[in-house]
Structures are given as structure tokens and as C-alpha cells.
Amino acid sequence: MEAIEQNGSIAAPTNLTVDDVDVDFLPLIYDIIRSVERDPHDSTQKTRESQDISQKILELHKKFDEARAQIGRLPGVEYSKEEQLKKLETFRKQLQLKKDLLRKYREMCTFEIPK
Structure with missing residues (x-):
């Protein structure tokens, strides 16, 4: 893949290593599980908790997509x-x-x- 700078010129692709790939999903998963385990008795609080869980799940999906994109840029993956x-x-x-x-x-x- 080629990286394009703002002025339109093509920059050299960055060398990505396995250590550079962000695959730290456990904190987000832990937060989601903790949120699901909480059982608020108030209906308004349940609604707020449900929205928070939905937001955290969206963040997790976004993090998965970013990791997939980074893994796709690793050298040698195309073989x-x-x-x-x-x-x-x-x-x-x-x-x-x-x-x-x-x-x-x-x-x-x-x-x-x-x-």
C-alpha cells in the first residue's frame, strides 16, 4: 500500500512490525462483562447502562477493525x-x-x- 501525504505526493509505506499492531482487547471486553453483570434496579439507570454497553461494544468492534487493517499491512501477509x-x-x-x-x-x- 502506498501512503499519500496531504499535498498529494506519495510517501514511502511505513514498516509495520507485529509489536506495532494494537491487539489489546481485554480491557474493553472486561468493561463490557462488568457492565453486563451489574443489575441496576432503576429503569432509567438500566437504559443508561444499556447505552454505555452499546458504546463499549461499538468501541470493541472499531478496535477489531483497526487491528484487521494493521494486520493486513504487515509484511509477508500477502504470501x-x-x-x-x-x-x-x-x-x-x-x-x-x-x-x-x-x-x-x-x-x-x-x-x-x-x-
């Missing part, structure tokens, strides 16, 4: 499981080749320079 596994195997092979090259260079003879 299927098979493609991801194929890339992982390729990267593992590259890592092993680089490790082998490093080991080879370390074991090479070093030449002493006369002073």
Missing part, C-alpha cells in the same frame, strides 16, 4: 503459507552458505607482514 515456507527455506539455505563462507575465511592461512 500464502506455501510461499512463506518456500521463502523461509531459501533464507535458511542462504544463512547456511554465509556461515560456511565465514568459517572458510576464518580457517584461511593468515600471512604475517614483516616489519
Whole structure:
């Protein structure tokens, strides 16, 4: 996805990581459950509590939608499981080749320079 700045130019997409995705739903869920468990006896208070619960549920749905949008922007999500596994195997092979090259260079003879 491309990010568009206010002046109309295209900005570089931001690199989003898993740690940046906001998936902290438990406080909202806890508030909803606590609100449902309360049983006010006054009908006007019941109406107000019902509206508060509805508002909290809407906030939770909004938070779910935001999380879905953020997850959709994570790098690599566009690949299927098979493609991801194929890339992982390729990267593992590259890592092993680089490790082998490093080991080879370390074991090479070093030449002493006369002073």
C-alpha cells in the first residue's frame, strides 16, 4: 500500500512490525462483562447502562477493525503459507552458505607482514 501525504505526493509505506499492531482487547471486553453483570434496579439507570454497553461494544468492534487493517499491512501477509515456507527455506539455505563462507575465511592461512 502506498501512503499519500496531504499535498498529494506519495510517501514511502511505513514498516509495520507485529509489536506495532494494537491487539489489546481485554480491557474493553472486561468493561463490557462488568457492565453486563451489574443489575441496576432503576429503569432509567438500566437504559443508561444499556447505552454505555452499546458504546463499549461499538468501541470493541472499531478496535477489531483497526487491528484487521494493521494486520493486513504487515509484511509477508500477502504470501500464502506455501510461499512463506518456500521463502523461509531459501533464507535458511542462504544463512547456511554465509556461515560456511565465514568459517572458510576464518580457517584461511593468515600471512604475517614483516616489519
